[in-house]
Amino acid sequence: MKEFAVVGRPNSGKTLFTLNFAAFLGCKTADITFRAPDGLLDCRHFGIAEAKRELCGPMIHKTRAVQSLVLKVPVGKTAVSFKLTDTCGVSEQIHGEEAVRRGMAQTLSLLRGTDFIIHIVDAALATDSCLAGEANIDREIYQFGIARNRYIMLANKTDLPAARENVARLTAAFHQATVLPVSALYSKGFAEVKACVAGNV
Ligand SMILES: Nc1nc2c(ncn2[C@@H]2O[C@H](COP(=O)(O)OP(=O)(O)OP(=O)(O)O)[C@@H](O)[C@H]2O)c(=O)[nH]1
Numbered sequence: 001m002k003e004f005a006v007v008g009r010p011n012s013g014k015t016l017f018t019l020n021f022a023a024f025l026g027c028k029t030a031d032i033t034f035r036a037p038d039g040l041l042d043c044r045h046f047g048i049a050e051a052k053r054e055l056c057g058p059m060i061h062k063t064r065a066v067q068s069l070v071l072k073v074p075v076g077k078t079a080v081s082f083k084l085t086d087t088c089g090v091s092e093q094i095h096g097e098e099a100v101r102r103g104m105a106q107t108l109s110l111l112r113g114t115d116f117i118i119h120i121v122d123a124a125l126a127t128d129s130c131l132a133g134e135a136n137i138d139r140e141i142y143q144f145g146i147a148r149n150r151y152i153m154l155a156n157k158t159d160l161p162a163a164r165e166n167v168a169r170l171t172a173a174f175h176q177a178t179v180l181p182v183s184a185l186y187s188k189g190f191a192e193v194k195a196c197v198a199g200n201v
């Protein structure tokens, strides 16, 4: 079964995307497997709304370890299972808390082994340095993914006017990637993401 890793900066909308995309694919509930950086596994059953209440939020680094769901996407006349794995957000700074540092290391390790990278960018916060091509974590993820030819960028939060304006700038700055505008909050742009998953599963 192929694994699709959802990665990006903290607060970019990875967890909300993961849960609303599961709902978009028809799930009313989610069995989420949490894998701590030390390898300890825990599986919990949630309603989607309950999972969003518990696992998403404006607090930076709400997610501190990988959490996976097994989903199905229609391909032709069959449905193919894949693993969608939400991760701890990554950034340039060395974080003060050990749990976050370990979570980020776990994300980077997962990136190396995953089959496909779904890179979420908060388009409302697409900074000039990110767009100008200076070294930063978004560009590192992009270059890594492009080199492996198994990558899409989701320009998220396009329900916000500032984000909508930045989509064209992101597309130009990350011109080798497919950049899909989405709103994880309103499940917008998800049909295109589903088509991409179906094509790579
Ligand atoms: N307006 C808007 N807000 C969003 C969207 N996606 C996420 N958010 C908000 O952004 C905040 C962070 O969302 P999360 O899904 O928890 O972000 P994350 O990337 O998982 O964050 P960490 O786990 O901290 O790395 C929440 O308050 C969400 O409601 C979106 O498409 N539009």
Ligand SMILES: [Mg+2]
Binding pocket: 014, 015, 016, 055, 056, 062, 063, 086, 087
């Ligand atoms: Mg999260």
